[in-house]
């Protein structure tokens with residue numbers, strides 16, 4: 001460490017031993033004395049082979065989509081073709097610099113422009129910004145556009161956004177961050193928006209309605225036209241959370257059925273592997289009269305070149321991310337769309353729906369499915385029967401699923417289904433995998449009857465047994481233990 005030189009930023013804080021009048025100083029002098037090592041650190045020495053084996057072994061202790069089925073509902077954990085990764089790593093894209101003269105990145109701009117266009121075509125909206133970098137970021141942008149729409153007309157009193165009790169947590173958070181009040185509407189006994197209740201909630205203060213479709217119960221909200229009419233009657237706007245767009249592509253265009261604004265989750269629907277927090281992309285599409293509020297810049301073109309378009313900056317909600325958003329995620333989505341074409345894209349959705357219905361029908365005899373009309377790309381089961389009869393919780397079942405070599409489904413969400421088990425197989429799984437999963441789930445259901453203790457102690461075969469879900473957060477103590485230490 002002794003020769004590492006860098007510039008100091010915080011001169012002379014208490015506890016620091018900084019040489020006076022010395023612009024460049026040694027790293028060790030910038031670390032408060034009380035945090036400096038008394039002895040050199042012990043660093044183990046291994047051969048390359050040992051290091052490789054260590055990390056490969058660690059990776060095998062983990063779960064990933066190439067290793068096994070990953071039915072995590074609401075997240076669309078599907079297998080993504082590796083060609084997207086390969087192309088995104090292509091040196092031509094990778095080395096492009098955001099400040100490069102636009103004449104030298106015409107190909108990149110053309111790609112982004114076409115992505116805007118393709119997403120707009122698929123969703124039935126006039127134009128799409130590819131700037132937001134997550135679904136939640138898209139929600140924030142979309143709601144800002146709704147506010148801009150009203151303010152532009154001189155309407156300042158609208159302060160409420162209605163959303164269903166099955167909404168994803170980011171929805172009320174985005175509503176609040178935009179300065180609106182959340183008005184929650186209960187789902188009816190079919191898991192859909194309750195129209196009668198909606199009629200009672202409508203008043204002139206309503207700025208918009210935020211709806212996930214298919215909703216987080218995996219059910220298609222088929223009363224959109226009626227809902228849209230009610231919301232539009234008070235000049236509110238219809239916002240669609242498009243996280244579940246992988247059930248609609250090539251089948252339904254949200255812009256055609258009454259939605260005014262929508263975000264996509266490219267990292268769920270369009271071939272960026274996710275989980276663990278990013279990176280993502282949350283483009284937002286809008287109807288024609290809202291285009292002028294989209295963030296700046298958009299990607300546009302003249303006859304012979306593409307450019308960053310700031311021309312609507314007077315009306316725009318502003319710039320919400322630097323440059324081109326998450327370029328590589330947008331690129332992967334572009335490749336995915338072009339490779340599948342419109343035929344292939346609609347097959348993605350159809351297969352996702354078929355897979356989910358197949359699982360639901362095979363499992364509904366063994367696990368309670370509260371809303372069991374035909375589902376879309378996912379369905380919500382529950383451990384209601386197992387809990388009542390054998391004292392088994394959803395968490396126990398989720399842990400036992402790990403023993404069978406699968407990632408657990410989403411549990412305890414949506415909040416309106418007690419002991420929820422939310423299963424999303426995605427379109428990329430074949431019948432063999434689904435049948436094996438069904439077999440494992442039936443074995444678990446039988447085990448709940450015959451041997452409930454096994455479930456309460458599960459998982460039994462994983463590298464780490466059942467952990468305390470919150471202790472690691474509260475008392476983090478992660479340190480390598482040497483062989484000669486106890």
Ligand SMILES: *Cc1c(COP(=O)(O)O)cnc(C)c1O
Nearest residue numbers: 074134135136168170212243280
């Ligand atoms: C994932 C998800 C979001 C949020 O998207 P992020 O990209 O994680 O910010 C919003 N709504 C629904 C229904 C989702 O599944």
